[in-house]
Amino acid sequence: MSTVLVVEDDANIARALLVNLRARGYRALHAPDGTRALDLAAHEHPDVILLDLGLPDVSGLTVIRGIRGWSRVPILIVSARQESASKIEALDAGADDYVTKPFAMDELLARLRAALRRGTPEQAEAIVTTADGRLEIDLATKRVRVEGTPISLTPTEWLLVEQFARNPERLLSQTELLHAVWGPEYGRETNYLRVYLSQIRQKLEADGSRPRYFVTELGMGYRFTPSGG
Amino acid sequence: MSTVLVVEDDANIARALLVNLRARGYRALHAPDGTRALDLAAHEHPDVILLDLGLPDVSGLTVIRGIRGWSRVPILIVSARQESASKIEALDAGADDYVTKPFAMDELLARLRAALRRGTPEQAEAIVTTADGRLEIDLATKRVRVEGTPISLTPTEWLLVEQFARNPERLLSQTELLHAVWGPEYGRETNYLRVYLSQIRQKLEADGSRPRYFVTELGMGYRFTPSGG
DNA sequence: GTGTGGTGTCAGGACGGCGTTAAGACGATC
DNA sequence: GATCGTCTTAACGCCGTCCTGACACCACAC
Numbered sequence: 167m168s169t170v171l172v173v174e175d176d177a178n179i180a181r182a183l184l185v186n187l188r189a190r191g192y193r194a195l196h197a198p199d200g201t202r203a204l205d206l207a208a209h210e211h212p213d214v215i216l217l218d219l220g221l222p223d224v225s226g227l228t229v230i231r232g233i234r235g236w237s238r239v240p241i242l243i244v245s246a247r248q249e250s251a252s253k254i255e256a257l258d259a260g261a262d263d264y265v266t267k268p269f270a271m272d273e274l275l276a277r278l279r280a281a282l283r284r285g286t287p288e289q290a291e292a293i294v295t296t297a298d299g300r301l302e303i304d305l306a307t308k309r310v311r312v313e314g315t316p317i318s319l320t321p322t323e324w325l326l327v328e329q330f331a332r333n334p335e336r337l338l339s340q341t342e343l344l345h346a347v348w349g350p351e352y353g354r355e356t357n358y359l360r361v362y363l364s365q366i367r368q369k370l371e372a373d374g375s376r377p378r379y380f381v382t383e384l385g386m387g388y389r390f391t392p393s394g395g
Numbered sequence: 396m397s398t399v400l401v402v403e404d405d406a407n408i409a410r411a412l413l414v415n416l417r418a419r420g421y422r423a424l425h426a427p428d429g430t431r432a433l434d435l436a437a438h439e440h441p442d443v444i445l446l447d448l449g450l451p452d453v454s455g456l457t458v459i460r461g462i463r464g465w466s467r468v469p470i471l472i473v474s475a476r477q478e479s480a481s482k483i484e485a486l487d488a489g490a491d492d493y494v495t496k497p498f499a500m501d502e503l504l505a506r507l508r509a510a511l512r513r514g515t516p517e518q519a520e521a522i523v524t525t526a527d528g529r530l531e532i533d534l535a536t537k538r539v540r541v542e543g544t545p546i547s548l549t550p551t552e553w554l555l556v557e558q559f560a561r562n563p564e565r566l567l568s569q570t571e572l573l574h575a576v577w578g579p580e581y582g583r584e585t586n587y588l589r590v591y592l593s594q595i596r597q598k599l600e601a602d603g604s605r606p607r608y609f610v611t612e613l614g615m616g617y618r619f620t621p622s623g624g
Numbered sequence: 625g626t627g628t629g630g631t632g633t634c635a636g637g638a639c640g641g642c643g644t645t646a647a648g649a650c651g652a653t654c
Numbered sequence: 655g656a657t658c659g660t661c662t663t664a665a666c667g668c669c670g671t672c673c674t675g676a677c678a679c680c681a682c683a684c
Contacts, residue, residue, distance in 0.1 A: 276535070320660060337537035356641080357663075364643060375643090384670060385550035385641070386537065549671060585630085587673080593632055604632085613681070614630070625684105632679070639672080649662070654655105 168282055169193040171212035173203040173229065174244070175222050183216065186271055200224035204232045212239060214281050216274075219245040219256060227259055234260040240281035244274075294331040296379060296392040301370055303331040310370065317369050322347065326362055327370075330380065330390035339387040363388065397511055398422040400441035402432040402458065403473070404451050408496075412445065415500055429453035433461045441468060443510050445503075446490070448474040448481055456481070456488055463489040469510035473498065479614065486568040486616065493566065493615075509564040509622075523560040525608060526623040530599055532560040539599065546598050551576065555591055556599075559609065559619035568616035592617065 170192045174180040180196055187194040195210055197203035200221045207215060215233070219226035230241060243256045243264035256264065262281055265274050294303045302311040308324060310317045319327060325347045329338065340359055344352040352358075363382075367374045381389045399421045403409040409425055416423040424439055426432035429450045436444065444462070448455035459470060472485050472493035482493050491510055494503050521534040531540040539546045539556060548556060554576045558567065569588055573581040581587075592611075597603045610618045 322661070335536050335538070355662090358661090360642060360644085361662085364645090367643095382642070383537075383547065386553065389536075389538075551672075584673095586675090589631060590633085590673085593634090596632090611631070627684080628682090630679105630681085633677085635674105635676095637672105637674090640669105641671090642667105642669080644666090644668105645664105647662105647664085650660085651658105652660100653658085 167191060167193055168213040169195065169210060170278070171195045171197060171203065171206055171210065171215045173197045173216065173221070174218040175199060175220070190275065200229045203229050207233050207237070207239070214278060215239055215241045216278070217241055217243055217261070219243060226256060230256060230259040230261055242277060242281055294334060294392060297394040300372065301379060303327060305331060312370055319369065323362060323366055327366060334390050334392050337383055337387050337389045343388065396420065396422055397442040398424065398439060399507070400424045400426060400432065400435055400439065400444045402426045402445065402450070403447040404428060404449070419504065429458045432458050436462050436466070436468070442514060443507060444468055444470045445507070446470055446472055448472060448478055448485060456484055459485055459488040459490055469514045471506060471510055483568050483570070483615065486566060487570050491565045513564060523563060523621060525621040529601065530608060532556060534560060541599055548598065552591060552595055556595060563619055563621050566612055566616055566618045572617065
């Protein structure tokens, strides 16, 4: 049985996380602030740590540095969308991965399993590459390369590509993508997606009219298939 | 040790069931009427419920609805042959499966084991696989594989397959499926199901004319049998 | 054997989703 | 205020999906 330390000050989110984790058979501990997080990390030796960046007392960065001083336990960042700068700082400070609030529970659990499986922290997830090596997406530097040469994307194009890169092989519905890129009040504007998918394919696919990486699933959504299948 | 609640007014049948269940190592409770059934279900939290439809006080349907209001414990209907209409009603109300009186004890025990297997939350992996490994249904990425190669399904086909994957070994009535896929106002359009089941079998079964996974239960509904039996 | 109700299969037409293009609206920069 | 790139919106043709109806088939009852 693995022990998960949940560092989260919002009581509702914390409860939801703890309930879900315990239902899946994890031993889940809770720290509502940074001080108690460091304390529990030292005394309970969790197998993985879920860390919210917005804490009341000390910054999430301080917590990461405090733990990395003596332990290489995997740390998953949970952060709001607008905190993207501190997310990168957190990754640089030694965090392993991050999910953006509001997050899908199954996605979080998948990343958690991945972190546990790895055991030893590595930044391998930072660059997503297709099986054929033609396309590279660097999530940390926000850069995309096709056959080695950098491609410039517009902000909206990048946000879309980022969604795909963070969810390889997974079917993303139109509403899901619209929420993630344009905001929660969008959902019916599927024509946006049609236009931008077209542009992205022109830039990143070998043959824009026969997409291999950004595949349409008719009536369901889109899927990024770096594996090639 | 699993707890089984037997709801049965006929004393002879009840005794036979209780003796057989206890001999197999189950903890077996007995409720001779609907009122005590609801009472025991609430206080003892059984792992599975065997429910006779012909009760002296309240109808079996009332019992199902009373339990389904707060619990998802598997419910197996035990009913006489001529009560086929109420059997379908019971399935629509949320029962999981049924056996017809007079029943073979080993068949009942087999269905009971299937219900227990389903009830225990071992769905840590969101991938449902058939016993022979030919068919994989990945609920997280919404992808279906036959012998390793991905198969593309239309939205309606996927919704149906998803229902089956989420309820393996369970008998799903036509109305239940129609409600889940087309919406609550549908219920008589069983021809839809016939067309789509045919398409799904063509795509996913080894021999579309001899289905092994998506089995028809004549007059009752359909059952997904990943175990192969 | 014959009848009946439920089921499986096929094909065609209506419909809506999708990809593409282009033009107008908007905002940033100088 | 002018220019440039980006985002939004509209229009159109294409293609797959959904629904429908017809027919064959099967199990079961008589």
